[in-house]
Amino acid sequence: MSQNLSEQELIRRENLQKMIDLGLEPYPSKTFPVTHLAKEVHEGFKEGSTDFQEVTLAGRFMSRRIMGKASFAEIQDSSGRMQIYVSRDDICPGENKDLYNQMFKKLLDLGDFVGVTGHAFITKTGTLSIHVKEFTLLSKSLKPLPIVKTDAEGNSYDEVTDPEFKYRQRYVDLTVNPEVRETFVQRSKMINAMRNFMAEKGYLEVETPVLQPMYGGAAARPFKTHHNTLDVPFYLRIANELYLKRLIVGGYDGVFEFAKDFRNEGMSRFHNPEFTMMELYVSYKDYEWMMDFTEEMLEYVALQVHGTTDLQVGENTISFKRPWKRYTMFGAIEHFTGIDCSEMDEEALRQTAKDLGIHVDKELGKGKIIDEIFGEKCEHELIQPTFITDYPVEMSPLAKKHPTKPGIVERFEGICNAKEICNAFSELNDPIDQRQRFEDQLELGKRGDEEAMQLDEDYLRALEYGMPPTAGIGIGIDRLAMIMTNQKSIQDVLFFPQMKPERAVVSEADNETD
RNA sequence: GGUCGGUUAGCUCAGCUGGUAGAGCAACGCCCUUUUAAGGCGUGGGUCCUGGGUUCGAACCCCAGACCGGCUACCA
Numbered sequence: 001m002s003q004n005l006s007e008q009e010l011i012r013r014e015n016l017q018k019m020i021d022l023g024l025e026p027y028p029s030k031t032f033p034v035t036h037l038a039k040e041v042h043e044g045f046k047e048g049s050t051d052f053q054e055v056t057l058a059g060r061f062m063s064r065r066i067m068g069k070a071s072f073a074e075i076q077d078s079s080g081r082m083q084i085y086v087s088r089d090d091i092c093p094g095e096n097k098d099l100y101n102q103m104f105k106k107l108l109d110l111g112d113f114v115g116v117t118g119h120a121f122i123t124k125t126g127t128l129s130i131h132v133k134e135f136t137l138l139s140k141s142l143k144p145l146p147i148v149k150t151d152a153e154g155n156s157y158d159e160v161t162d163p164e165f166k167y168r169q170r171y172v173d174l175t176v177n178p179e180v181r182e183t184f185v186q187r188s189k190m191i192n193a194m195r196n197f198m199a200e201k202g203y204l205e206v207e208t209p210v211l212q213p214m215y216g217g218a219a220a221r222p223f224k225t226h227h228n229t230l231d232v233p234f235y236l237r238i239a240n241e242l243y244l245k246r247l248i249v250g251g252y253d254g255v256f257e258f259a260k261d262f263r264n265e266g267m268s269r270f271h272n273p274e275f276t277m278m279e280l281y282v283s284y285k286d287y288e289w290m291m292d293f294t295e296e297m298l299e300y301v302a303l304q305v306h307g308t309t310d311l312q313v314g315e316n317t318i319s320f321k322r323p324w325k326r327y328t329m330f331g332a333i334e335h336f337t338g339i340d341c342s343e344m345d346e347e348a349l350r351q352t353a354k355d356l357g358i359h360v361d362k363e364l365g366k367g368k369i370i371d372e373i374f375g376e377k378c379e380h381e382l383i384q385p386t387f388i389t390d391y392p393v394e395m396s397p398l399a400k401k402h403p404t405k406p407g408i409v410e411r412f413e414g415i416c417n418a419k420e421i422c423n424a425f426s427e428l429n430d431p432i433d434q435r436q437r438f439e440d441q442l443e444l445g446k447r448g449d450e451e452a453m454q455l456d457e458d459y460l461r462a463l464e465y466g467m468p469p470t471a472g473i474g475i476g477i478d479r480l481a482m483i484m485t486n487q488k489s490i491q492d493v494l495f496f497p498q499m500k501p502e503r504a505v506v507s508e509a510d511n512e513t514d
Numbered sequence: 515g516g517u518c519g520g521u522u523a524g525c526u527c528a529g530c531u532g533g534u535a536g537a538g539c540a541a542c543g544c545c546c547u548u549u550u551a552a553g554g555c556g557u558g559g560g561u562c563c564u565g566g567g568u569u570c571g572a573a574c575c576c577c578a579g580a581c582c583g584g585c586u587a588c589c590a
Binding site for chain 2: 220
């Protein structure tokens, strides 16, 4: 395959060859003995101290200011940048000045990986620097990086803002935009905090199948695939709920899984075809307990990630301080519209929706209409973390019925920043009721609801052996990460959000005919 | 899916009522041993997203397509 190289790429290839000609290895393999990160030197160095007299750092070469026989440059490692001071006669003590005059001044390009050894000092202008006595090339870069420059006022120049560039070439985005690296560090801290919190309670982290013979546990269209040897279809999971509850049947007190789920639906700034869900099931608990647990865990997570429960998210300050506000679904609708629809039948609900200017499709059942009204009139009002409880039974086929409120299940959703971030219920463990609910779903499916659930005989068999009373929750990790990292789009909390393939990639794939 | 907008140098962008392209940074050459968006002088770099069309002439107008984005629809 031929490459059309730009002028700058050709020059870099020439520089690479000239380095080889000088006897330099452009891609050495030996472990490079890094002793410090840039951040450690920045935080630890005090002027006049005798520490940091011999430090070794490695990173990308990000800027260079040549002043004749000496130069300043910056290298960037995972922790940040460090200025280095390179003088010709220090790195070339002998007669041969090639390392400075040729390699450092001419052949080295921005983006190359280098290693330096030297001592820390403060320059006349007060900048901490490493006075380099050994300079090593660690890896040559052949493509120019769009390096961002920032002036004294904090204005940045040439920042890569094109979303397509950022998402397709995330490695470049991460290299040149430190705040992007930080977003993903925070995401990782968030997940670790949740994991530690649950492990601390004694719950077991498990793994369940991604390839499932039958999809379930949520209402969504699946991706379908095929296993060649078994010659059967498989679905990529849309949820892991039913498998985790099988493990509760098997006797664990608490199981959780951070799971990639897959839904074959639209994409938006809140939806990616593959996304991460954390599901947790705890035996002998109910949804009331789970609300308390959720508040406690997310307060802990906010503190772990940010050291505070008050987070700035867009225009709003969102507080994860316990307790959250709680509404029943009918209560929320009444609160935001003034209409009490708790006693209405399907026709009255349909009319109410119409009166509120909400379009509802004919095939929607009672539960879906209520959900439409809630989604249209209430959800966007809920900025602070809020629990909505008592969902209609029709839209909750895996949740236990409320003991005193007919037509209602013991379920809650957590809403934050106008979006659902979690969904939980007292799990339905009555196998006869569960069979009936599945059959109702089949009926909805026949009416045209493409997301109605399938009937899972093995799951019913498990329930027939007996499942203890159990509380379960699913937390949308990506949406929670958007809140915890103050990002507007799910694409900004996923390293590699789903995109259409680039054209070159498509044409190669088209050649595969089998 | 609908709709509106975008695509010009490695990056960020300008380019008027149509006359075959510019700036800053980056790159290249020369000068400079504590600079910092380093500086000074000089130089090169373009499939104007793709394919058609209109026109003497298209980055610009028209048609079709690709990709990206905003809103919207769908979406537990």
